[in-house]
Amino acid sequence: MTILAWKDTLKKVKELIDKAPVGYVLDYEVQPDKSIKEALITVTGKTFVAKAKISKIAPYENEKNVLKKKKDRLKTLVMVEKIEEIQDDIVNYEEVSGGSIDKILSFSVLAKKEEAKIEQREPMEEKLSSDVKSLLRQVEKDGEKLPVKIAEKLAEAKKQYKIEGKDFDKLVKATIEKYKETGVDAYEAVGIVGAQSIGEPGTQMTMRTFHFAGVAEMDVTLGLPRLIEIVDARKTPSTPSMTIYMTEKARGDEDRAVALARSIESTTLLDVADIEVNTTESYVLIMLDKQKMLERGLKREEILPRLKKIRMQKTTITEEDDQIKLSLDEPSFKKIYQLYENLKTFQVKGLDGIKRAIVKFDQKAKEWVIYTQGSNLAGVLELKDVDFARTKTNDIIEISQVLGVEAAREAIIEESTSTLHNAGLNTDIRHLMLVADMMTFTGVVEAIGRHGISGKKASVLARAAFEITSKHLLNAGLIGEVDRLNGVAENIIVGQPITLGTGAVKLSYRREE
């Protein structure tokens, strides 16, 4: 359903409510459209305050007894039948022409945004086989714990070797015993072990940036620089990139994959046309390059409506063949250059941030996959033909914003293991999981190091031992900080046993009263 929307003053809205039904004159041209039956009015640009039923849209021809939005430059008359106050979010609407309405709208034709039904996935626990479930239940009844993976193996062994009754109970008991033995002891320094386990292979990593496997045109940062980027939680990675999978129906079709890739590649006017400025007669000439437009899959008809959206200056647009002429109504040397600058970076197609999109056939999975340079997760997930559940980006911060912290944690683990594996190094995943857990502990992705976790330690001495010693000590002195000497670093500084292993045990004697 399409809806008309415009921005107005609160006074005008009140007036409309008082006088409805009444004709109202807008200062924009609206094509008469019978399907438009509703209008929304915003005052702040954040929420809509009123909803109106409209019966007619027609060009304005000096009718009397009508309300006017402005005094002059009026263009369209709409008949307001009924109007009532509402509270509705602007976020729930999108522009029909395909744009977004993050800017405060002055006038637009909108449609209610499609919304997916939010529902839970089928719980993983339900999917376990009944053998595993009953085994887990039995273990829990005995007050013990066993990971699902081990329980699955036990259930499998039971079937394969036909272990029954008491023998199986014995096996389970022995497994639990062994499992407990392998656990980390209390007060073991897992962080330090983890740091060493990542740090040592890190010394063997390359400092170079390699090319993306198979796609020579695309650079992807690998090796040590990438690992540093991940733990530093950079706002944008140096080579952001997405892997876009397609829906079941579309994944076998090369044409659809290519079409999708073309439609997301961000194309500026300069990519498909030459732009010339004529300062004496004050016009800008856009000469479209047919060859380049064909490559980008862009039609001339798509460019024109977009161009009309540049409303910064009053211009008249004339077109002939492959030339579009934008001439200023009032000649101005400064303004014509401003217009030229605007046009140069004017985006005619695609999503923000996606510089290139390459289509590749995945031999193993037998499907077409799109790899991109540049990343725009929120934009791509909305698109048709995209299998949103599998589509990924390597921009961890973006993932945390679009899919949440837990997905970001997953991404940190995934990215760091694959970086290490690509270099032929095998670091136990538990160390990387610990890093990811620490980085997402506060609910947002935080860097390790001075600006992140190490910089937020409670102990002054621990912070001073890490980096910029004098700054931390001076600040602590100024505000009178107290150090309880609970951590490792501060105890080493003062020469006490550290609170690890046997040093963690404290004996105290309580005298009987």
Add this chain to the structure above:
Amino acid sequence: MAKYNILMHEMVPEHWLVPVKDEENILKSLGVTKGQLPKIRKSDPVIKALEKMEGEIVPGRIIEIVRKSRTSGIAKIYRTVIGE
């Protein structure tokens, strides 16, 4: 909201809102207080999606997260909802 349900994304593990009456049991079994659990922001996209189903989720509630773990098969962890 968007055209997709983020709870269905491969990278998003299961998130479940823990009923208030179960909170005490969970904290007791873990031996921690709410403040010691990892946090999740109220502005987190997943919490926003959960709110569509469960109504408003106030800071202080506990979210159960069921992850597909590479080491133990299925892992359950908990996060406390905080403001912002």
